[in-house]
Amino acid sequence: MSEQSVRASRLPRIPAVPLAIGIGILIGGLLVLASGGDPVAAYRAILVGALAPSNWPNTLNWAVPLVGMTLVAALPLRGGMVNLGGDGQLVIGGLVAALAALYLPLPGPLLIAAAILCAMIASGLYASLAAWGETRFGIPMLISTLLLSYPAIGIASYLVGFPLRDLTTGLAQTRMIPEAARLPVIAGPLNIGLILMVVVAAAVVFFDRRTVAGYELRMRGQNAKFAGYGGVRLASQQVRVMFASGAIAGLVGAILVLGSLYRYQDGALLTPGYTWSGLMAALLAGGAPLGAIAAGLFFAGLQTGGFAMQRETEIPRVLTMVLQAVIILFLAIRHGVGRKSS
Amino acid sequence: MTIELEATGIVKRYGPLLANDHVDLSVLRGEVHAVMGENGAGKSTLMSILYGMQAPDAGRIVLRGTEMHYRSALDAIGAGMGMVHQAFKLFNSLTVWENVVYGMEPARGVFIDRRAAAAKVAALAERYRLQVEPNAVVGKLSVGVRQRVEILKALYRDARVLILDEPTAVLTPQERDGLFDIIRHLTADDRTILFVTHKLHEVMAITDRVTVLRDGKVVDRMVTSETSPREIIRAMTGRAVNLTVEKGAAKPGAVVLQARGLTVAADGGKPVVDHVDLSIRAGEIVGIAGVAGNGQTELIEALTGLRIPDGGSVAIHGVDVTGVDVERHRDAGLAYIPEDRATTGTALTASAADNLAMGFQRKPPLAKGRLLDGAAVTAHAKKLIARFGVKIGSEQLPVGTLSGGNLQKVVVARELSHAAQLLIAEQPTRGVDVGAIEFIHGQLVAERDRGGAVLLVSAELTEILALSDRVLVMFDGRILAELPVAEADEETLGLLMAGRVGEAHLKDGTEAA
Amino acid sequence: MSLMSFITPSLVNSAVQSITPILLAALAGTLCGRVGVFNMAMEGQLLVGAFAAVVGSYATGSALGGVLFAIVFTVLFSLILAYGATVFKGDAVVICIGMNLLASGLTAYLLRQMFGVSGTFSDPAIVGLSKIRIDAINTIPWIGWIFSRQTVITWLAWILTAAVTIMMFRTPVGLRMRGVGEDASAAGTMGVDVLRYRVLTVLFAGGLTGLGGAQLSLGTVSIFSEDMSAGRGWIAVVAVMLGRNHPLWAALACVLFGVADALSVRLQSQGLPNQLTDVVPYVVTLLALALSHRKRLKRRAAETLTAHA
CATH class of the missing domain: 3.40.50.300 (P-loop containing nucleotide triphosphate hydrolases)
Structure with a gap:
């Protein structure tokens, strides 16, 4: 800390995150330039695409799952743990929500609530499996969360490809869920999933700042040994935090299925890459919830802007993924952003 | 007697802290020279400079008449310096001979000549009466034997001057006597020992001369046979301390x-x-x-x-x-002051308030049900900081910048306030x-x-x-x-x-x- | 159905082929692990290698050109980890996550910009690696099938496994590497330049993974498709964990994975849907991980502190 401030003092102080974003934009611009594009036009298209008032609903709609997956990553990260299994948890949530909506004999609002709840519980349990594996058997969660995604995705893919497939279409997907199970629309593409996500985000911030458990999680993140010595029950804390993290992923899956896809479609939840963008956003803020939410919103803007850029300049929107990665790498290397906020 | 090692005007600064303030040290060939001082007096800094691990901001080091400019410990080792660190620098999974020859391996073609290496180590051990089995895995050896491995490492590199940093801290009195025997064999071979310690009776028992450091400065130089423990203590602390x-x-x-x-x-x-x-x-x-x-x-x-x-x-x-x-x-x-305040007793990056709250977070007044009362956390921290005299600017600052003594006070304050x-x-x-x-x-x-x-x-x-x-x-x-x-x-x-x-x-x- | 009819020589041959990228990545991982740099960027490194190999082969018209491109660009890509986790003291886990994402994004971006396609790029101008035919054994049942008709990279991978093992445990460089990984400060006091060892090892490992990437895109198919490393780098990470940074044990773990992979191919040909059979290798890997950690289980509350923190 002090060593760095001594080293940096010769330069005018630029806060780390804006500097990293600047570097990311610079490198991205060079990349565009090198491949024969016009960086200024590209960035203008991104900016307009993300921030023009008429595009707000789209940006917000994209932000709901992305911020959700940001919280999925941020919550364990706050305690120094990494959940790389967001993809699997997301898929389980989406599939369970679709199945509950299709097969539970419940009336409208109850059906929605039940579907969301089932999705959250299923994903939460799946995520806590990795935590249990580490506390009970010492299998590093870093890798087990990731590996557990593959069977989840494979089996979900098989289920909608064969036994649960909607035979009227040519695609691997379930039947459409009944109208009653669909999330009420607020305006345009926005549905009450947005409100649910705002509530969850607020709850996570409140948890982090005001609760005893939030304090204990923060302390674990700063020094797990210290927390254990101070009486924090590390094993059960780990399982609980991973359950919560997975449950949020399940909620995101449910919101996507009940709110915009209206069915579970093979691959549809994963193609946008919410999990990894969310992880990047959480890392950007070192797991601090408010910062992570802000970073998630920023990435959501970047990505919706990316669509506009691709439409208008024919520069592929994966450029935004490169930008995200460069920002994280710069912060990790230059400012030690990571699991410990040292 | 000739001068083996001479350091003059050594200055080393870490930010605002002057760790070595124009330190002069002169060591004779074949003597055991004690460097004494309290924690934080600058002994470790001085030794790491003499051993080439750090470059001084100013000053000269002259070894056997030649001025040295070390770029790394490697240069110092090459010049005939050796050091046994307080925390041993050994690889526990490797054997004794692997540890000893590490970095200077006898080779046959591209391979290590394992037989030659083990034989060399055995011969050295024999010569200086360091009983140790070259093929043993270091992790399975007792502390006293590990220390011998450290000494062997230095001798393998033909160290003429050997720095022993708090060498007796982990030894039984009997092992300590064994070490003193080894030291005598080494000085009989005209090797020079720099003995860093804060233990008075050891200084009296084994050393020839003493240099005392305080607050980064040399405050006294004495001949052991002509001084007394009381005098050394007074030099170290600037006052007479009552140890009981x-x-x-x-x-x-x-x-x-x-x-x-x-x-x-x-x-x-x-x-x-x-x-x-x-x-x-x-x-x-x-x-x-x-x-x-x-x-x-x-x-x-x-x-x-x-x-x-x-x-x-x-x-x-x-x-x-x-x-x-x-x-x-x-x-x-139960209240518990752990062995290691930095890795177990505190979270260095967390604030003093957070550190002091640990263990109290689930009970009133800090907890209100499942919520944490921020004001109570702050008040609790302020109270303890005042009562135990922790020197810190604010309870919201991270404790990682505190000195060892102050950090320990944070731990002690927290654990004692449980009144367990x-x-x-x-x-x-x-x-x-x-x-x-x-x-x-x-x-x-x-x-x-x-x-x-x-x-x-x-x-x-x-x-x-x-x-x-x-x-x-x-x-x-x-x-x-x-x-x-x-x-x-x-x-x-x-x-x-x-x-x-x-x-x-x-x-x-x-x-x- | 007997075991012999279940496992055919061609199945083994393809298993040996498919292990190669994982083996090289795992070898890279053990090297990095030995010098104390936790490398889990192999997924991205393989991808960069695979892409660079296709670009090189396409541009130079030779498979060797492709392989050289793969090595050079993966080494360049590895500079991020080599310096980021050492000189700049960044968190290796975060850097690796970032690198994997960068590899995925960058290759997809360049695929579109350079070749104007998305998804998969195939072109007759991409020259694949030729298989080495060893006439002496080619017609011998089993042996001929397994050892002949493999690419030079596959051969190299196994030779390198042996070479790295010998280097690690019999040479001065290997001894120093092991010391650097076990206790960097101790190695430093013995005059070993820790940073240099780490940086060079990570870069060398990058070269190995690049080679693995070349095998991936030029070994059997001569195409590049987005995210074609498809979890192989992660399997390699697990192999490194299972082998505890020992190249031979890691190689054995790779073989286990190869067997599982062959099994899944075989199950698929028995009519099981590929969505399910694709899962087999990962489940086997998870089970292996669970079994290997079972023994080490210590009933110690403090043990649950994050294993790789």
Whole structure:
């Protein structure tokens, strides 16, 4: 800390995150330039695409799952743990929500609530499996969360490809869920999933700042040994935090299925890459919830802007993924952003 | 006698701290030269400069008449310097000979000449009477043997000047005497020893001359045979220190901590903690003496809930806490000052307020149900900082910048403010300055007088003897003996710590287990 | 159905082929692990290698050109980890996550910009690696099938496994590497330049993974498709964990994975849907991880502290 401030003092102080974003934009611009594009036009298209008032609903709609997956990553990260299994948890949530909506004999609002709840519980349990594996058997969660995604995705893919497939279409997907199970629309593409996500985000911030458990999680993140010595029950804390993290992923899956896809479609939840963008956003803020939410919103803007850029300049929107990665790498290397906020 | 090593005007600055302030040091060939000073006096900095690990901001180093400009320790090693660090720099998974030849391996083609390496190491060991098996894996050796490996490393590189940094801190008195023999063999071979220590009697026993540092400056140079311990202390501290602790007789009450048959298994082989029975009463301080690595760490982990014991039982204040987690130990009345304040006792990146709240977060006034009362956390921190005199700008600052003594005060403040029935204090004054030592010792005695039961684990015999009412000696995982402090002296404890019960003349009222 | 009819020589041959990228990545991982740099960027490194190999082969018209491109660009890509986790003291886990994402994004971006396609790029101009035919054994049942008709990279991978093992345990460089990984400060005091060892090892490992990437895109198919490393780098990470940074044990773990992979191919040809059979290798890997950690289970509360923190 002090060593760095001594080293940096010769330069005018630029806060780390804006500097990293600047570097990311610079490198991205060079990349565009090198491949024969016009960086200024590209960035203008991104900016307009993300921030023009008429595009707000789209940006917000994209932000709901992305911020959700940001919280999925941020919550364990706050305690120094990494959940790389967001993809699997997301898929389980989406599939369970679709199945509950299709097969539970419940009336409208109850059906929605039940579907969301089932999705959250299923994903939460799946995520806590990795935590249990580490506390009970010492299998590093870093890798087990990731590996557990593959069977989840494979089996979900098989289920909608064969036994649960909607035979009227040519695609691997379930039947459409009944109208009653669909999330009420607020305006345009926005549905009450947005409100649910705002509530969850607020709850996570409140948890982090005001609760005893939030304090204990923060302390674990700063020094797990210290927390254990101070009486924090590390094993059960780990399982609980991973359950919560997975449950949020399940909620995101449910919101996507009940709110915009209206069915579970093979691959549809994963193609946008919410999990990894969310992880990047959480890392950007070192797991601090408010910062992570802000970073998630920023990435959501970047990505919706990316669509506009691709439409208008024919520069592929994966450029935004490169930008995200460069920002994280710069912060990790230059400012030690990571699991410990040292 | 010729001058072997001379350093003049050494200056080293870390930010605002002047660690070495124009230090001059002159060492004669073949002598044992003590460098003394309290923690933070600048000894370590000076040694790391002499050994090429750090470059001085100013000053000259002249070795055997040649001015040296080290770019790294490698240059210093090449010039004939050797160093045995306080924390050994050994690779535990490698063998003795691999450790010794590391970085300077005899090769045959592209391969290491293993036979030649082992033979060379064996020959060196033979010559300087360092008993060690070249093919043994270092991790399985005792501390004393590991130290010999360190010395072999330096000799293998033909070190003419050997720096020994606090070499006796981890040794039994008997091992220490063995080391002194080795030192005599080395000086007889015209090798020079720089002996860094803060232990007076060792300086008196083995060294020829003494250089004393204080606050980064050389404050005195003496010839050992012409000085006295009192004089050295005065030079080190700038005042005469009273090393004994004022305390009245203990008034032991009810049993607070009771362990029966406590056992911690090792990965195969004999247990690390082997059927330990102990009971600590209210109003007494019980010291556990022992050479590091004889099961003290594991015993404390088993007593505090950090480790689930493989056998036996633990009860705190009548509550059976065998195998339950730390929190339930704390609920039953445990406060615990851990061995390592930086890795266990605190979260360095967290604020003082957060650090001081640990252990209190689940109970009022800090907790309001499941919520944490931020104002109460701050008030709690402010109160403790004031009461224990922690020098910190604000309770919201991270504790990572505090000095060792201040950081330890944070830990001590937090644990004592539990006013728990049982306090376990593990190396409570390691690496803190004299002022903080006096303060912490006073607090421990006050805790006893308040009616608390105190279990003290310390590698410093002087600390054990100064504070304890009863002394337990731990050896090889077992409590080898229990004796009242009046009958414990350094020699008896030293023999017991080496497992030699027969030679330790135990008096009546002393039990050998 | 007997075991012999279940496992055919061609199945073994393809298993040996498919292990190669994982083996090289795992070898890279053990090297990094030995010097104390936790490398879990192999997924991204393989991808960069695979892409660079296709670009090189396409541009130079030779498979060797492709392989050289793969090595050079993966080494360049590895500079991020080599310096980021050492000189700049960044968190290796975060850097690796970032690198994997960068590899995924960058290759997809360049695929579109350079070749104007998304998804998969195939072109007759991409020259694949030729298989080495060893006439002496080619017609021998089993042996011929397994050892002949493999690419030079596959051969190299196994030779390198042996070479790295010998280097690690019999040479001065290997001894120093092991020391650097076990206790960097101790190695430093013995005059070993820790940073240099780490940086060079990570870069060398990058070269190995690049080679693995070339095998991936030029070994059997001569195409590049987005995210074609498809979890192989992660399997390699697990192999490194299972092998505890020992190249031979890690190689054995790779073989285990190869067997599982062959099994899944075989199950698929028995009519099981590929969505299910694709899962087999990962489940086997998870089970292996669970079994290997079972023994090491210590009933110690503090043990649950994050294993790789």
